[in-house]
Amino acid sequence: MEERLNQLRASAMERLAAATSPEDLRAVDRDFVGKQGSLSELLASVPSLDPKDRPIVGKGANLLKRDILAEIDKRKGELEAAEIDAQRSGSDFDGTLPAAAATRGSLHPLTLVRREVESIFVSMGYEVLDGPEVELDYYNFQALNIPADHPAREMQDTFYCDREGKLVMRTQTSPVQIRAMERLKPPFRVICPGRVFRNEEPDATHEHTFHQVEGLVVGEDITVGHLSGVLKGFLRQLFQKDIEVRLRPGYFPFVEPGFELDVRCPFCTEGCRTCKNTRWIEFCGCGIVHPKVLSAGGIDPESWTGFAFGFGLDRLVMLRYGIDDLRHFMGGDLRFLEQF
Numbered sequence: 469m470e471e472r473l474n475q476l477r478a479s480a481m482e483r484l485a486a487a488t489s490p491e492d493l494r495a496v497d498r499d500f501v502g503k504q505g506s507l508s509e510l511l512a513s514v515p516s517l518d519p520k521d522r523p524i525v526g527k528g529a530n531l532l533k534r535d536i537l538a539e540i541d542k543r544k545g546e547l548e549a550a551e552i553d554a555q556r557s558g559s560d561f562d563g564t565l566p567a568a569a570a571t572r573g574s575l576h577p578l579t580l581v582r583r584e585v586e587s588i589f590v591s592m593g594y595e596v597l598d599g600p601e602v603e604l605d606y607y608n609f610q611a612l613n614i615p616a617d618h619p620a621r622e623m624q625d626t627f628y629c630d631r632e633g634k635l636v637m638r639t640q641t642s643p644v645q646i647r648a649m650e651r652l653k654p655p656f657r658v659i660c661p662g663r664v665f666r667n668e669e670p671d672a673t674h675e676h677t678f679h680q681v682e683g684l685v686v687g688e689d690i691t692v693g694h695l696s697g698v699l700k701g702f703l704r705q706l707f708q709k710d711i712e713v714r715l716r717p718g719y720f721p722f723v724e725p726g727f728e729l730d731v732r733c734p735f736c737t738e739g740c741r742t743c744k745n746t747r748w749i750e751f752c753g754c755g756i757v758h759p760k761v762l763s764a765g766g767i768d769p770e771s772w773t774g775f776a777f778g779f780g781l782d783r784l785v786m787l788r789y790g791i792d793d794l795r796h797f798m799g800g801d802l803r804f805l806e807q808f
């Protein structure tokens with residue numbers, strides 16, 4: 469009986485040593501370990517053996533099975549390595565051919581335009597700030613002169629993060645105004661680009677997640693003239709030409725007076741699709757910082773004044789690249805993203 473096991477071991481190992489392909493290895497597996505293999509046959513015969521032989525054969529066959537499987541594994545690795553070596557040194561291997569080009573990603577259009585906006589404002593002496601996307605109700609509303617029962621809260625369908633309504637996904641970047649005032653000593657100028665969230669039904673111009681750029685300047689005797697001058701300077705650099713702007717009265721509880729700033733359509737002289745034939749494009753909300761907001765930020769409204777603005781970055785990117793659907797931005801479709 470032991471004789472038989474030794475024979476099987478010898479012939480299996482011999483065949484494995486001679487194997488030159490994965491098929492050879494599979495054949496050894498089939499002939500020895502497989503259901504119809506010699507070892508299986510041997511094991512099946514155990515019950516009919518002399519009782520004293522049974523444990524010897526059973527144990528021996530299982531050990532052999534384990535050894536064959538381990539050897540198959542080892543030989544598989546060796547064959548694969550040999551295959552790679554052969555390919556590397558074979559006559560058709562040309563080590564001077566250029567490597568396959570690595571595919572390079574590209575920056576998201578929102579990132580491209582955000583960086584451009586940042587560098588324009590930095591060149592005008594602004595600091596770029598960041599703020600939390602999950603924000604306290606206090607910063608998102610209350611400190612911005614929007615008390616709990618204020619109708620302005622109806623304008624923004626808010627994602628609340630807790631039952632008490634203390635924590636929200638920020639609906640605007642304006643809370644960073646308060647955080648900036650708490651941290652910085654006037655005079656200062658900052659912008660804060662970032663993601664904001666509103667519970668909107670997505671369509672070509674609405675998304676639950678979009679992007680704003682907030683601006684805040686606090687200094688002495690700040691006027692609406694400073695505000696429109698800065699925004700005009702920014703637009704001139706962005707579009708590389710003078711852009712006419714107009715201010716319309718607009719209501720935001722954290723500024724007084726508050727405005728909507730429109731820009732002359734940069735794409736036409738007679739009216740076009742982008743400006744819906746009005747020659748004007750709504751650009752941002754802005755105004756003179758409300759004294760209550762300065763106080764909430766720990767700044768004395770008797771000594772300091774300021775202006776603030778907030779514009780949609782997505783809108784700007786759409787204008788810049790002629791994109792007609794906001795949903796592309798968060799869609800993750802490579803056919804869209806690879807164009808930038």
Ligand code: PHE
Nearest residue numbers: 640642720753754776777778
């Ligand atoms: N936060 C306002 C909005 O989301 C925009 C704004 C910012 C208005 C700063 C005035 C001053 O619509």
